[in-house]
Amino acid sequence: MRRNRGPDRGRWVGRERHSGVGMGSERISRRGVLIGGAGVVVGAGTAGYAGRDEIRRWWWRASGRERPRTDGAVDHAGAEWAAASSANWRRASRPDDYAVDRVVIHVVQGSYGDALRVFRDPLHEAAAHYVVRKDGHVAQTVRELDVAFHSGNRAFNERSIGIEHEGYVDRPAGFTDAMYAASARLAADICARYGIPVDRTHLVAHSEVPGTDHTDPGPHWNWNRYLRLVKLAKEAREAKEAKEAAAS
Numbered sequence: 001m002r003r004n005r006g007p008d009r010g011r012w013v014g015r016e017r018h019s020g021v022g023m024g025s026e027r028i029s030r031r032g033v034l035i036g037g038a039g040v041v042v043g044a045g046t047a048g049y050a051g052r053d054e055i056r057r058w059w060w061r062a063s064g065r066e067r068p069r070t071d072g073a074v075d076h077a078g079a080e081w082a083a084a085s086s087a088n089w090r091r092a093s094r095p096d097d098y099a100v101d102r103v104v105i106h107v108v109q110g111s112y113g114d115a116l117r118v119f120r121d122p123l124h125e126a127a128a129h130y131v132v133r134k135d136g137h138v139a140q141t142v143r144e145l146d147v148a149f150h151s152g153n154r155a156f157n158e159r160s161i162g163i164e165h166e167g168y169v170d171r172p173a174g175f176t177d178a179m180y181a182a183s184a185r186l187a188a189d190i191c192a193r194y195g196i197p198v199d200r201t202h203l204v205a206h207s208e209v210p211g212t213d214h215t216d217p218g219p220h221w222n223w224n225r226y227l228r229l230v231k232l233a234k235e236a237r238e239a240k241e242a243k244e245a246a247a248s
């Protein structure tokens, strides 16, 4: 369990906990994690309060240029809206206030339902923008214009969109074709929206975020395959747009 180190540095999905000693997560009692995961209150230290104060000031300054939001609206066509607790993200107005140039790939270390449950928990201190299920179903839990606390690095959270995938880092069979395909369509959409190049500099593993002690999505995540699928999905999207533009 990680200690609270300010609003962007909290624990991650209850069961997505990695000790930083390789793929050790299976050796940690899953039962213990389940019980302790979502419900444990971690006392906010000085950093926590300072962080909150900063957010309040920022709010006051930015309130005039907030973009309209509609309850239940999603950024990715076909995604199901499943709101995370507002304690697990910060209101923003991206890409006006922060440029978005990274997509961070995560694995839950649990089920789709586990991820949605802990994201709804205001004490969890973390949430990603999206959760992709094994069958390819996608939930959006935080709007893309807002900063989700998903990477354990404040600056990185501000510049990125986080995608969670149901499953475990050491169970590659759980990374299904449907999951790769749906996640690739989602990542392609994101890359198209913000002009993000589809490469390994801009699509990164949570484990590659500076300062993180997480190891997801782990060595079984097939990056070559994933990038290929994202590129294909982006091309398909662009071809469709060109066709629509020509028809209108």
Ligand SMILES: [Zn+2]
Pocket (backbone or CB within 6 Å): 012, 016, 105, 106, 107, 150, 206, 214, 216
């Ligand atoms: Zn992660």
